[in-house]
Each structure stands twice: as C-alpha cells, then as structure tokens.
Amino acid sequence: MWLRLSVVSSSLRRELDGRTMALPRLLLLELCLYIGSFICGIITAASVTIVQGNFGGLCMLYGLVRYNATGNLIAVQSSSSPSLCYFVSAISVMVAVVCFSQSLYWVYAFCIDGDIKRERVWMNLIVAVCGVFLFFLLITGCMLKIGRDSLCSSVMQTVPNITRCDDAETRKWASPLKGGWFYNSLHKAETSVWVNLFFWLIIGALVIVQRRQSSGSTLFTGGQGRTAGGLFDDPGVTSEETEPFFNRPPRPQ
Numbered sequence: 001m002w003l004r005l006s007v008v009s010s011s012l013r014r015e016l017d018g019r020t021m022a023l024p025r026l027l028l029l030e031l032c033l034y035i036g037s038f039i040c041g042i043i044t045a046a047s048v049t050i051v052q053g054n055f056g057g058l059c060m061l062y063g064l065v066r067y068n069a070t071g072n073l074i075a076v077q078s079s080s081s082p083s084l085c086y087f088v089s090a091i092s093v094m095v096a097v098v099c100f101s102q103s104l105y106w107v108y109a110f111c112i113d114g115d116i117k118r119e120r121v122w123m124n125l126i127v128a129v130c131g132v133f134l135f136f137l138l139i140t141g142c143m144l145k146i147g148r149d150s151l152c153s154s155v156m157q158t159v160p161n162i163t164r165c166d167d168a169e170t171r172k173w174a175s176p177l178k179g180g181w182f183y184n185s186l187h188k189a190e191t192s193v194w195v196n197l198f199f200w201l202i203i204g205a206l207v208i209v210q211r212r213q214s215s216g217s218t219l220f221t222g223g224q225g226r227t228a229g230g231l232f233d234d235p236g237v238t239s240e241e242t243e244p245f246f247n248r249p250p251r252p253q
Contacts, residue, residue, distance in 0.1 A: 024210075026206050026209060026210055027106070027118070027210070029202075029206060030203055030206045030207070031102075031103060031106050031107075033199045033200075033202055033203050033206075034099040034100075034102045034103045034106075034203070035099070035103055036195075036199050037095060037096070037099045037196050037199045037200065037203075038095075038096045038099035038100050038103065040092075040192040040193070040195050040196035040199065041092040041093060041094075041095040041096030041099065041192075041196060042092070042096050043188060043189070043192040044088070044089075044092035044140075044189045044192040044193050044196070045088075045089040045092040045093050045096070047185040047186065047188045047189035047192070048085050048088050048089050048092075048144075048185075048186075048189050049085075049089055050185055051085075051182050051185045051186060051189075052082070052085050054177070054178035054179070054180075054181075054182065055076065055079070055177055055178070055179075055182070056176055056177065057082060058076060058079040058082070059079055059080040059081060059082050059083075059084050059085035060076070060079055060080070060147075060151055060182065060186075061080050061084055061085060061088075061143065061144070061147025061148065061150075061151065061186075062080045062084075062146070062147045062150045062151065063076060063077075063078060063079040063080060063147075063150070063151050063154070064076075064077040064078045064079075064151075064154045064158075065077055065151075065154050065155055065158055065159070066158060067158045067159050067160070068174065071172075071174075072171075072172060073172050073173060073174045074155070074158075074159055074168060074171055074172065074173045074174065074177075074179060075173070075174040075177070076174075076177065077154075080147070084143070084147075087140075087143075088140050088143060088144065088189070091136045091137070091139075091140050092140070092192075092193070092196075095133055095137070095196060095200075098129065098133075118210060118214065120211060120214060123207050123210060123211045123214070124211070126203075126207045127204060127207055127208060127211070130200055130203055130204035130207065131204070133200050134197060134200055134201065134204070137193055137196055137197040137200065138197060140193050141190060141193040141194050141197060144186065144189055144190040144193060145190055147186075148183075148186045148187070148190060151165075151186075152165035152183065155168045159171065165183050166183040166184065168182075168183070169181055169182060169183055169184070
C-alpha cells in the first residue's frame with residue numbers, strides 16, 4: 001500500500017513539475033502583472049468613490065473650499081462635475097475587469113486544459129488594448145494629480161494655520177461633509193494609477209517580446225510542445241500537414 005502511494009505521489013509530482021516547466025516565465029510574469037494591475041484598479045476606484053461619498057456625492061477634484069471663521073468650519077465653495085470622478089472610477093474598473101478576465105483565462109488554461117496557446121492575433125489585440133489603457137491611465141493620473149493639487153492649494157490658502165494639505169483632515173468640516181482622510185485617499189488613488197501605468201508598460205513590452213519570439217514557426221507555448229507552421233501564420237497548420245507539400249519524396253530514376 002505504501003509502495004502504491006509513493007508511486008502515485010511521485011507521478012503527481014512529475015506531472016506538476018512538468019506543468020510548471022511548461023508555463024513560460026514571461027507569461028508567468030505577465031500574469032503577476034495582471035493581478036497587480038487588478039489590485040491597483042480596485043484601490044483607485046474605491047478611494048475616489050469613498051472621497052466622493054464623504055463629501056455628499058461632490059467631486060472634489062479641482063474643487064475650492066471656504067472657511068467659516070465663526071464656527072471654525074471648512075465648507076465647499078465649488079466642486080467639479082460628478083462625471084469627472086465617475087470617469088476616473090470607470091477607467092480604473094474597466095482596467096480591473098480586463099485584468100481579472102485575463103488572469104482567470106490563463107489560470108483556467110493552465111490548470112484545466114494544461115495547454116497554453118498564444119496566437120499572434122490575440123497578442124496584437126493585447127498590444128492594442130495596452131496602448132489604449134496607457135493613454136487613459138495617463139489622462140487619469142494627470143487628472144488626479146492636478147485636481148488634488150488644486151484642492152490642496154485652495155485649502156492652504158483659505159484655512160488658517162495650515163502648512164500641509166493633510167493638516168485639514170484633522171479640522172472640522174461643515175456637516176454633512178467628512179474631510180477626514182480625503183488627502184490620503186486621493187494620494188492613494190493617484191499612486192495606484194501611476195503604478196498601474198507602469199505595470200501596463202511592462203505588460204506591453206512582454207507581449208511584444210513574446211510576439212517576436214513567436215514570429216518563427218512556434219506559435220504555441222506550453223502543453224505538449226506542439227508547433228505550428230509559420231508560412232501563413234496559421235495556428236492550425238502543423239508540420240505533418242505541410243510535409244507532403246514541401247518535402248515530397250524523390251522521383252524514381
């Protein structure tokens with residue numbers, strides 16, 4: 001009985017080791033970046049939504065405040081359109097959904113199918129998606145940076161005895177406003193966007209490298225080491241199928 005268990009465990013260990021070796025390192029790194037980008041997108045969307053909720057649905061990016069000296073209260077003088085914060089949250093959620101879908105697909109393909117396929121069409125699509133996300137993440141990061149600086153400038157110029165923007169978090173705000181942690185939340189959202197931008201830069205570089213590596217005859221990675229013909233970039237064509245056309249037997253003399 002112990003002999004059977006040892007044989008089964010050794011076979012399972014060899015199978016797991018083979019699957020681990022079958023997963024390319026570049027694809028494993030890309031999967032980790034997708035997971036990190038998903039986390040950054042959730043943090044950005046949650047931070048912006050929390051700040052907006054604490055200010056009664058007002059978007060405080062590029063906002064202005066006023067100070068009530070009688071009650072020592074900070075109130076909102078003007079705010080941006082709520083659609084501005086909705087745009088930031090929507091971009092972050094969209095990036096998070098795409099990253100979650102990609103991560104789920106590769107985990108399913110690796111654990112269930114055991115055969116990982118990377119076709120040039122899908123790699124080209126990922127490169128295009130990467131360019132779109134880099135563009136919108138850059139816009140989102142600039143909006144968070146400039147909008148937060150504008151709000152902090154108004155706070156430091158209006159509220160007395162404040163040398164830093166986060167000092168206003170400990171001051172009293174007019175009801176129903178809750179100004180606690182507004183600076184830290186916006187700073188966290190901005191940092192997550194820049195980290196997310198950096199992740200997608202690396203993802204784009206990894207996909208381009210993998211696409212160049214697959215420009216020859218190998219379009220499949222992992223699994224049983226199957227190869228595809230690179231003549232017409234057809235992932236369904238194998239060397240056995242093309243052999244009768246290009247490697248014909250010599251004619252008899």
